[in-house]
Amino acid sequence: MSLLALRNLTKTFGGLVAVNSVSFDVAEGSIVGLIGPNGAGKTTVFNLITGNYKPDSGDIFFDGRTIKGLPTHSIVQMGIARTFQTIRLFQNMSVIENVLAGCHCRMQSGMLAAMLRTPAQKAEERHALTRAARELDFVGLTDEHANLAKNLSYGNQRLLEIARALATDPRFIILDEPAGGMNDQETAALIDTIRAIRDRGITVLLIEHDMSLVMKVCEKLVVLEYGALLAEGAPAAIKDDPRVIEAYLGVDTDD
Amino acid sequence: MTVSRTTSYAGIAVVVAVLPLLLDPYWTDVFVSIGLYSVLALSLNIILGQAGLFHMGHAAFYAVGAYVTAIANTMWGVPVLWAMPFAGLAAALFAMLVARPIIHLRGDYLLIVTIGIVEIVRIALINNVFGLTGGANxxxxxSRPTLFGFKIAKPVHFYYLVWAYVACSVLLFRRLENSRFGRALNYIKEDDTAAEGSGVNTASYKLWAFVLGAFWAGMTGTIYAAKMTIISPESFSFWESVVLFAIVILGGGSNRGVLLGAFLLIGLPEFFREFASARMLAFGLAMVVMMIFRPQGMLPPMPRFYKLPERIRCVTGKDGGAAAAQVGGEA
Structure with a gap:
């Protein structure tokens, strides 16, 4: 059964049709890649799923329920986490505090409990800290926990974003160019991390320009061009699809 | 809690406790003012320092609290300190009403609207709104407050009342800072979109920051009304809001910074009374120098310290081992 389903999703900015009647499904427990040339509307699709943009028409279903029009924090609470293409960490806060941000939506205690330091509040803080430490360990940043986020290397900042997203206890994670700015070693390690995320039972949807990563890790690819769906299918089939090759490389007009 | 922080708070507490023994009534009164401004600035710090919302209308909430106290006391004979929670609640309710429609505004836009709020409140008070506020006079x-049968009237009495209130506020706000609520405000300050994307209900938390700050300012209004025994709209002008704003910005957003800022901006001018005409010049110059050399303020908040649980690897179990080892290897 598909965990996420987009149906005829359309979004325009003024006269520009950024996403044009796009429909695709993401099966539960799979790793799906969303690819396409620059400006094809991939990040816009992500922003529509996470509620950062409101679609003009069409619908988005998560686990059979529509999430169209819900505020972003409610969508996160339902189990959809994301990372950002341009890294958006809380730069002047420590690494562990960044991960604790993800724990926020699974916690209860409010103002009064914090001022009174109730036993339930203390227990919850301890539990959240354990959870955050566990996610930090998962991406291998435990040693950096006390550093400020802005002092991490670019690749580690991307990993920290993943840890923060995982701390929201998601069923579905959206990664926007996770390998952007990473070197070959880091990218190779990232492939293992993405697989490990899936092995925890979390469904993965990612945008990535690094084709070797996409081909290695994804079980299904969805190709966008000019905001519309161009092709979808297994990586091997997509690689040989003449329409996809044309979209990426252009057609040889000499023939 | 670090040792340096504990000792600095203990040191401040001792100095504050013995200070009135060395001061004449005039200077005691100056320190009562410093205390009042400290609490007001601490409450503004939740909104401005912690959540990063540019709010320059804090005197409006202060005024609501002071007027609710004054009206309740003079018209219905409610004892002053009994009016305190109601003054806080009235200010909080007022904040909820006025902040709800403007909470989505950012930076300077929010600043301008909050300036509007404080002016509207002042003008409404001058115009004797509902026939309750006594107009410009x-x-x-x-009446003077009584605490357990003891009448608080002399400056030194107010001194201990106000500084006990400051101590309680610092304690409670510090606990609040080191909690889910306090962190959420900091996430919003750092990156609104990322906070929402991590599951923080940003609109709600911004509103609650306003409501809590207003509640405290309203309660402070009670003590101000009790100390002055007379209140008028001119006590809650836009200028008061600017001073509070400057205290928080100068202090840098930590509680200690706010206390230091209140001392410098309210206390220091009293030392240089003979140069009163040049006060604004020095004030402006100090602000310019600060913004150039130390834009983060005098004492910005220190990062929270968390001691990680030791046996996380056992908790991690089967999942993370492989990926963690590989990524960690080259990190």
Missing amino acids: GIFGI
Whole structure:
């Protein structure tokens, strides 16, 4: 059964049709890649799923329920986490505090409990800290926990974003160019991390320009061009699809 | 909690406790003012320092609290300190009403609207709104507060009342800072979109920051009304809001910074009374120098310290081992 389903999703900015009647499904427990040339509307699709943009028409279903029009924090609470293409960490806060941000939506205690330091509040803080430490360990940043986020290397900042997203206890994670700015070693390690995320039972949807990563890790690819769906299918089939090759490389007009 | 922080708070507490023994009534009164401004600035710090919302209308909430106290006391004979929670609640309710529609505004836009709020409140008070506020003359004859049968009237009494209130506020706000609520405000300050994307209900938390800050300012209004026994709209002008804003910005957003800022901006001018005409010049110059050399303020908040649980690897179990080892290897 598909965990996420987009149906005829359309979004325009003024006269520009950024996403044009796009429909695709993401099966539960799979790793799906969303690819396409620059400006094809991939990040816009992500922003529509996470509620950062409101679609003009069409619908988005998560686990059979529509999430169209819900505020972003409610969508996160339902189990959809994301990372950002341009890294958006809380730069002047420590690494562990960044991960604790993800724990926020699974916690209860409010103002009064914090001022009174109730036993339930203390227990919850301890539990959240354990959870955050566990996610930090998962991406291998435990040693950096006390550093400020802005002092991490670019690749580690991307990993920290993943840890923060995982701390929201998601069923579905959206990664926007996770390998952007990473070197070959880091990218190779990232492939293992993405697989490990899936092995925890979390469904993965990612945008990535690094084709070797996409081909290695994804079980299904969805190709966008000019905001519309161009092709979808297994990586091997997509690689040989003449329409996809044309979209990426252009057609040889000499023939 | 680090050792340096504990000792610095303990040191401040001792100095504050013995200070009135060395001061004449005039200087005691100056320190009562510093205390009042400290609490007001601490409450503004939740909104401005912690959540990063540019709010320059804090005197409006202060005024609501002071007027609710004055009206309740002079018209219905409610004892002053009993009016305190109601003054806080009235200010909080007022904040909820006025902040709800403007909470989505950012930076300077929010700043301009909050300036509007404080002006509207002042003008409404001058125009004797609902026939309750006494117009431009204000309300006089507010009775002195009593605490367990003890009448608080002399400056030194107010001194201990106000500084006990400051101590309670610092303690509670510090606990609040080191909690889910406090972190959420910091996430919003750092990156609104990322906070929402991590599951923080940003609109709600911004509103609650306003409500809590207003509640505290309203309660402070009670003590102000009790100390002055007469209040008028001119006590809650835009200028008061600017001073509070400057205290928080100068202090840098930590509680200690706010206390230091209140001392410098309210206390220091009293030392240089003979140069009173040049006060604004020095004030402006100090602000310019600060913004150039130390834009983060005098004492910005220190990062929270968390001691990680030791046996996380056992908790991690089967999942993370492989990926963690590989990524960690080259990190």
